[in-house]
Amino acid sequence: MTHKIAVTSAFGVESVTKKELKNLGVRDPKAIDGSFVFDGTMRDVSRLNVFLRTGDRVHLVLKEFPARSFDELFDGVKSVPFSDYLPTDARIIVNGKSVKSTLYSLSDCQKIIKKAILSRLSEDKRTTYFPESGPTYEVLFSIRNDLVTLSLNTSGKGLHKRGYRDLVGDAPIKETLAAALVALSPIDAERPFVDPFCGSGTLLIEAATAAMHIAPGISRDFDFLHWNFFDKKLYEETIEEAKSGEKKQKLPFAGYDVDPSAIKLALRHAERAGIREYVHLQARDVKDLSHAKSHGCIVTNPPYGERLLTEREALELYKTFGDVCKRLDQWSINVITSAKGFERAFGKKADRNRKLFNANKECRFYQYDRL
Ligand SMILES: C[S@@+](CC[C@H](N)C(=O)[O-])C[C@H]1O[C@@H](n2cnc3c(N)ncnc32)[C@H](O)[C@@H]1O
Structure with missing residues (x-):
């Protein structure tokens, strides 16, 4: 099954991330608002998380829809088949940003989106019990010019967290x-x-x-x-x-x-x-x-x-x-x-x-x- 995947990258190093994506088999990554967006599979999600050296996070794009009111936001979110992805014990975290849009209150958007997800899960799974004691699902929203993009953060912690740097020195570089x-x-x-x-x-x-x-992500969790x-x-x-x-050798x-x-x-x-x-x-x-x-x-x-x-x-x-x-x-x-x-x-x-x-x-x- 093909998904839309988005990889975020830092300002100034986009060309390096793009090259890495291509080397990892991604065809036609399109630069959109600080991310590269392309079609891929869950195999790509796995490989990109483990092999990407310069990308920040790997997101699964769930849906894009216009919304100028909280009702439109609620309906748009609820139309996503969240029960295909989330179990009823999912620990759901909603985060996001809004740029040049009618809906600008992030905390209100967060509340509405979470309510819509639970409403959809409740209907599909026939329960109102959501203990949030299970795995984490970070749902990300980006609203730009009244267009909402809803994604799942597959990486969890940013990909810069390789796992080797546990103590902080003076002014370390990411x-x-x-x-x-x-x-x-x-x-x-x-x-x-x-x-x-x-x-x-x-x-x-x-x-x-x-x-x-x-591989930079070989020994970390996602x-x-x-x-x-x-x-x-x-x-x-x-x-x-x-x-x-791996080619381990004295360097x-x-x-x-x-x-x-x-x-x-x-x-x-x-x-x-x-x-x-x-x-x-x-x-x-x-x-x-x-x-x-x-x-x-x-x-x-x-x-x-x-x-x-x-x-x-x-x-x-x-x-x-x-x-x-x-x-x-x-x-x-x-x-x-x-x-x-x-x-x-x-x-x-x-x-x-x-x-x-x-x-x-x-x-x-x-x-x-x-x-
Ligand atoms: C910005 S930090 C480097 C951080 C490093 N990139 C990291 O990720 O941890 C600069 C380093 O230069 C070192 N430094 C300062 N003066 C130095 C000198 N004269 N010779 C060698 N190193 C020096 C400091 O001790 C400090 O660790």
Whole structure:
């Protein structure tokens, strides 16, 4: 059976998500309001949740309909055969947004939608007892120009929650954004990769797991796994596919940070991600950065001079970083920062840059093919 599927993606990395979707067999993903929408099966839902590195969540689109009044909203929701999806003990969570629409009170929309779902379930299942003690079903509504889109969130927690990062370091980068930066950089398993400001290790782990084809969602839970209408065999097949595709090997990949407690955290996360024995992590100041190999790739997220360091300190650090990079003149250097003076402090204009958001902060991803 074919469903309409929507995958949400972060601003600035849409092209990476689109490429990933195509590589995963999605045909003709259409960009609509921050999501990619396409036709697919529950097998696709399973595979996308497990394999997507940069997407945020995978939604099953249930229905689209116009609504300018609460009555129209109620009727539209009630026309969805919710009893095909939800058991009577479903824990139903309704969340959503409204843009440029007559119905703008989110809390009222939430109440009406939940009432309509229960009304439909009540008629179909002939009960008024809904203990909400069972699996979670997050029903999402998006109202835009009076058009309602109703979906089920199949992922549950966002796909950035891989499961390896259990403790929080200083200003960590989101795993999905880190994966996108890695995908935009010339990394491969044979060439050295270095993150000289690795913090809790996110970029190194995302680079290493991508290079070893370790599926990002291989060891986490998803809401769809608890749903009766989902055939568990599809998930077992997905996991089998993921395991058989892994190419675990020692990599010339390293992460450094001046702070030994950050390295301790990075080691912990690398262990939890199953890659600790394949990469190198060590406390080291960026001023001591050097490498025996003439070619390689740096992808890094240094302090921005906001939460960590003052602006002046950050710019001084970028100057030091720029100076040591001169020793790595055949390396590709890729840096995300919100600091406007980065290129000047680093000492060179980037070959290109891309606007991105890291924790809602506008940043640029500066890319030097080689210095
Ligand atoms: C924005 S954080 C990196 C966060 C990392 N991407 C993560 O996901 O956890 C910047 C890191 O730069 C480190 N740092 C600051 N000054 C440094 C220096 N001189 N040499 C190396 N690392 C430094 C800080 O200790 C901090 O962990």
